[in-house]
Amino acid sequence: MESASNDVDGVPATEMSAGKEAPSSEPTTGAKKGGGKADRNALKAERLAARMAAASLNSKVVDDPLACNYGDVPMKELQSKEISGKVWTKVGDLEKSLDGKVVLVRGRVHSVRGKGNLGFLVIREAGCTVQAVLTVGEHVSKGMVKYASQLSKESIVDVEGVVTVPNKPIESTSQQVELQVRKVYCVSKAVPALPLNIEDAARSEASFEQEGAQFSRVNQDVRLNNRVLDLRTPANQATFRLQSAVGQLFREFLVEREFVEIHTPKMIAGASEGGASVFTLDYMGQRACLAQSPQLYKQMAICADMGRVFEIGPVFRAEKSNTHRHLCEFTGLDLEMEIKEHYFEVLELLDGMFLHIFNALNTKYKKELDAVNQQFPFEPLQYLQDGCRLTFAEGVELLKEAGIEIDPFDDLSTETERRLGQLVKEKYKTDFYVLHRYPVAARPFYTMPCADDPRYTNSFDIFIRGEEIISGAQRIHDPELLTVKAIEKGMDVKAIASYVDSFRYGAVPHGGAGVGLERVIMLFCDLKNIRKTSMFPRDPSRLTP
Amino acid sequence: MESASNDVDGVPATEMSAGKEAPSSEPTTGAKKGGGKADRNALKAERLAARMAAASLNSKVVDDPLACNYGDVPMKELQSKEISGKVWTKVGDLEKSLDGKVVLVRGRVHSVRGKGNLGFLVIREAGCTVQAVLTVGEHVSKGMVKYASQLSKESIVDVEGVVTVPNKPIESTSQQVELQVRKVYCVSKAVPALPLNIEDAARSEASFEQEGAQFSRVNQDVRLNNRVLDLRTPANQATFRLQSAVGQLFREFLVEREFVEIHTPKMIAGASEGGASVFTLDYMGQRACLAQSPQLYKQMAICADMGRVFEIGPVFRAEKSNTHRHLCEFTGLDLEMEIKEHYFEVLELLDGMFLHIFNALNTKYKKELDAVNQQFPFEPLQYLQDGCRLTFAEGVELLKEAGIEIDPFDDLSTETERRLGQLVKEKYKTDFYVLHRYPVAARPFYTMPCADDPRYTNSFDIFIRGEEIISGAQRIHDPELLTVKAIEKGMDVKAIASYVDSFRYGAVPHGGAGVGLERVIMLFCDLKNIRKTSMFPRDPSRLTP
Structure with a gap:
């Protein structure tokens, strides 16, 4: 590839390689010398090495007295040859x-x-x-x-x-x-014909609408197929710096509050969230599942006296959901904590944490937000400094007032969630709010029922711009109640025996939540497609790059 | 299980459930009422619920005026009933x-x-x-x-x-x-018969050797089978707080130096480190591998202009190595960075980082180190404030002086590594040192050869107490040289095409390293078995809990 652009100053590459500077152009490789084991591979390698030596010649031109001020740096000079003390500026x-x-x-x-x-x-x-x-x-x-x-x-x-x-x-x-x-x-040197042009990839929708504009649009698949190039746009550079920032802010907030970071296994014996959407593999002759969440393990860490724990790690979902908000692998920010009395202890922590994250993004990461905004304009996230909390029943009521009748004991659809988000924004002036006390039908078996009404649970979702970013709840810490609920939900109790057993050795009341990192960035910046906030996204049809 | 210990103050559980307090003992479950769909599961659930209601009765005794000062808290009181304002002290x-x-x-x-x-x-x-x-x-x-x-x-x-x-x-x-x-x-309530006794599990080796001591030893498998109990010992509580601390210190150091945290896919199309030891799975009809390292992706992030990146995440190795230091899943602390001239830029960063980590552990985590030390006594890690760096050739020479002859162009065996660790400690008074300029045969194909001698590479390992905790190197950023080296190592060049292609669009010289988190803690505290520093370890014979 390098030879393609090696024809510098009218001196063809082949001529250069045979020229005066040839003695300094030793092959930089360790290709086997001497005809001993001249097998096919070695031969191939030697040929390639010879071509390279030619290509990496410094392309000086003999009759230019300023020739030393420019040219291609030979490979040898880039192999940790020396430390010059030169200072680079960004x-x-x-x-x-x-x-x-x-x-x-x-x-x-x-x-x-x-x-x-x-x-x-x-x-x-x-x-x-x-x-x-x-x-x-x-x-x-x-x-x-x-x-x-x-x-x-x-x-x-x-x-x-x-x-x-x-x-x-x-x-x-x-x-x-x-x-x-x-x-x-x-x-x-880059190859002259790039699969996508960075300037094209960086253009805003508005620039296409300008009078007389004749730019090429780079579609999502071309971007993702050539992600290494696509990621070089200012908006993408900023997006992944924002993602990194959210991770640091999340951790910083929790570590200050005595949370311990844990790492739990991703290869596990049974499905962690039950059901179909699980990837399976062969583990030394046993069937294993890829963890759909660290749920069971973070609860076991609580049973193991860790008090307050969090984990940041991959989460695997074999769902054939080709939507703007689903991935087959995403980054979960999970936390679990002992609670003394009420799941509001978890909610207070989360409210404080997201306030911390949003405020920090808006103040310390203005440059990055501007870069995203320039290509993908978005309304700044509206949120209240003291939070906004509605019960599920209040949400149902709000929808009813707007003429939308739904089953008050079933989960919300994506469409209804979005509508409710609009209603909440109109009424409370916030894009960020908590919906809690979900009906039993909408939650997994391990969710603690409400004390005053067993049709509801001590659970919550948190929304940004009408889309869920967090699910959480008080968990059942009692092995008998857990068994009752597992049976009610039609679970195979035997398959979760070691999880249930964890609660037989004394268990503190506890609760927790899981945050989807990619969703937080997508919704904070209103990017509308989760593939934009996953560095190398995995969806039902994409396993590369 | 609760009924087993429910016989309080001489009042049998069955009597209590039929007693005066029965009216307040509503089932806390949402088991379906009315004979409508009285299927098998609902019936089971109801029966269990009834048993529970009996069990969770507050065990007050009628003739004790101080009865309200003690007893079992009914389940209902633990379901987020109210926020009392009580303050708990740790x-x-x-x-x-x-x-x-x-x-x-x-x-x-x-x-x-x-x-x-x-x-x-x-x-x-x-x-x-x-x-x-x-x-x-x-x-x-x-x-x-x-x-x-x-x-x-x-x-x-x-x-x-x-x-x-x-x-x-x-x-x-x-x-x-x-x-x-x-x-x-x-x-x-915990079940009365625990599978292991915390006091037994927490005993030091020394206490077994005391005169007349008749304690039960808890072997490693019993511990791991009942990890939720085993983790409750003071030494384990401390170990995983130390692990969390190392993660924070690692990140803190890198974030201060403008590293960006990335999350790369764990389900990938080809083996990242080549070869046999890879777990495979079915990904929506395609064959996928679990990443053996984030190597290829973190390099791609560098090609995507991220400058300096790190990742903390699971690493999967399908190795049938039943040793004290191998796991099938462990936590990798990975970093990759642009280098201007020399792989020493990476080494300087790592030297500074480990100094930061060790110093912080020894000062801020003294309590945790003491807790580990009490059960598993260890010599404090000896390390130099300005590092210790030896070339591979110097290592070979040191071994030779001690009468150990090895092939100077092959990798070191585990045994030789340990011996070299002892020799380095004797000579330089440090348990922590860098060995660099490894021979080509000992490193993967993507390692940059040395400029002055193609038999060696710009690579390094870092050791604690004679065991490797880090591997790193300058990487080849040139697609042609990368291809040469892949062929020399007998790699299937087609399988790594998209990785090699990443370097065709212009690539900065770069280097990086991967740290095994569990090994750092194991070796810092001289714990001698990596299963002690993995919360829920995975080895060839263990997939649960």
Whole structure:
């Protein structure tokens, strides 16, 4: 692939490899030497290595006195040869305060343009961009401008230059300075024909609607098939930094409140949430399931005196749900805690936690939210500083007032949930609220029934913009009641025997909840498709990349 | 099970259920009423519910004026009935400064002893213990002492009492105060015959060797089969708090250095580390593998401009290795980062990180380390504040000097590693050191060869007490060289095509490492068996609990 763009300054690659610099172009590989075991693989490898040695030659041009200021970095130089003490600056850190300073950056060729004695490279790093200008003169030769102009998009380059501040604001790059280039070296070349163009992938819906716009749309499948490229857009760079932030904020909040992080097995003997949607595998001759949640194990950790626990880990669901909000593998933020008296203790913790998360995102991650907003505009999340809590019955009533009659003892449909979200927003001015005291039919067998009305349970869901992000409840800590409820729900009691037995050795009342990480980001930023918030999503038809 | 210990104060359970308090004993379940669909399950459930209602009756005795100060808490009271505003104190927080104060604790009956007008309960919470004394008098009746004396071990109780400070130091409990009991209620009863005794499970090896000691040893399999009980020992309580701490310290260190936390798929299309030891499953009709590491995906995240990433998640290995240090599922702490010039950039980060982790454990987690030490005595980890780094060749030389000749271009055996650990400790006074520049044969195909000698690689292992806890390297970021190396190692190049392709769109030089979380704790505390540091371990013969 490298040879494709190796025809630099009119010197064909083949000529270069036979040229004067050949002695320094030892193969960098450990391909077997001497004809001893010259098997097929070794031969193949040697041939490839020879081609590479040719390709990685520094493409200096003999008659350019500034030749040492540009060119391809030979592979050898990138194999931990030395520590030079050079200092690199991040593109995102290039600010006006650096005016006049010489800086060195490593980034991608985002776009490239040549025009006589001028060359323009836009360099991108982690979604931030800066314009680098090559002007033929003391530091820059014509050959150098030509070399730079022929760099393929997305190649990695080291650029040394002087920071300057233009008079006008720069609209085409994120950074408000330019670099007057002195040196440019290519560290890694991208193939010239990319499966998708980052600029296309980064365009907002609005830009397609502009007059005369003739851009290519990059559809979701092309994006996901070439995720490594798709993830390079500013919005995606920001999305996964926001995802990381939510994880840290979640943990930080819990660790401060004496939660212990646990890691429970994902290969388990029986289905953790029962039923059909479970992946199975052969475990050393036994049938095993992939955990559909850490539910049983986090409760066992409570029975093991851990007091308050949380786990962040993959959750596996073999559901054939091709929707905007289902994945076959997602990241669960799970917690479980001893409660002294009431499941409101869990709700208070969750209310406080999400307030902490939302406030921090809105203050400390403004730059990331702006980057998402630019491509996918969204209304900021409305939420109350002191929470909003409705009972299921109150929810049913609210729907009834709006003319929607539903079975008050059955679960809500996705459509009804969304409608209820709108009604709650109108009435309480919040996109984030808690619905609690769900009817028995809507909850799993291990949910504690209400003390005052056995038709309801001590359970809750939490919603953002009318979609569920959290399910939780007080759990049944009594083995007999648990057995009663399992039988009522038609469970195979034998299959959950070791779980039920955990409660026979004394068990504290406890409750907990599970949060879907991808959903939190999707709904906070109103991204409308969960595949946008999973780095390498898994759905019924996607197992790669 | 509850009925087994329900015979309180001489009133048999059956009598109680038919007694005066029966009207208040409504079934707490939602078992279907009315003979409509009286199917088998509903019938079973009703029968069980009726038994439970009997069992959860508060066991008050009519002729005891202090009867309200003790008894079993009915289930109904534990179903989030109300928020009383009561304040609970943790057993671990019971200190001399609380002398004279009335406190309420919830904990387990660790041990129990009755003696005429006196009753003694040792209450345990999260591995901490306190003695609660019942003395017949103003607040305590004979019936109450009898009730308390008959509580089964491991039952959960609420105890209200006055804190007192005895004259002599208390050897039998962790807390140096006592509680003069006023009220005691049982929240959850344990079955009287436990599969293992917590006191036995918590005993140190030394105590077995004491003169005349006649204790039962609890073997590893009994422990793991009843892990929920085994985890309640002070050493285990501490072990998993230490594990949680290592996770937090790891993350904290990386997040401060601009690492982004990622979550990559565990169900993947091909084996991530190649070869036999992979679990496979059916993924919606396609063959899928469980990820043996996040290796390929974390590198793809680097190719996707994430700069520096880490992941904490399960790692699956279908190895039939029944050793003290192998698990079929463990927790990987993985990181990957752009490097500018040298894999030493990764090593510097790791050196700093482990120094941070070790120093924090030794200062902030002294209590936990002491708890482990008490049952499993270990020498504190010796480590240098400025690290210790040896090349593989220097390691070979050190072994040679000690009379051990090995092939200098092959991997070290476990035995040789341990021996080298001893030699390094003797010479450099450290249990923690880095061995780098491994020979090609010892590393996977994606490892970058050394610039100056293709027989070696830019790779490293890190050891604690002579056992490997980390493997890492600079990776090959060039698709052609990667292909050469894959062929040399006999890999199926087609199977890794999408991984190799990730590097065709421009790739920065990068490196990273993977840490085994369970091994770090095992070796830091010299626990000698990895099953001790995995909450619910998975090995070739264990899939439950």
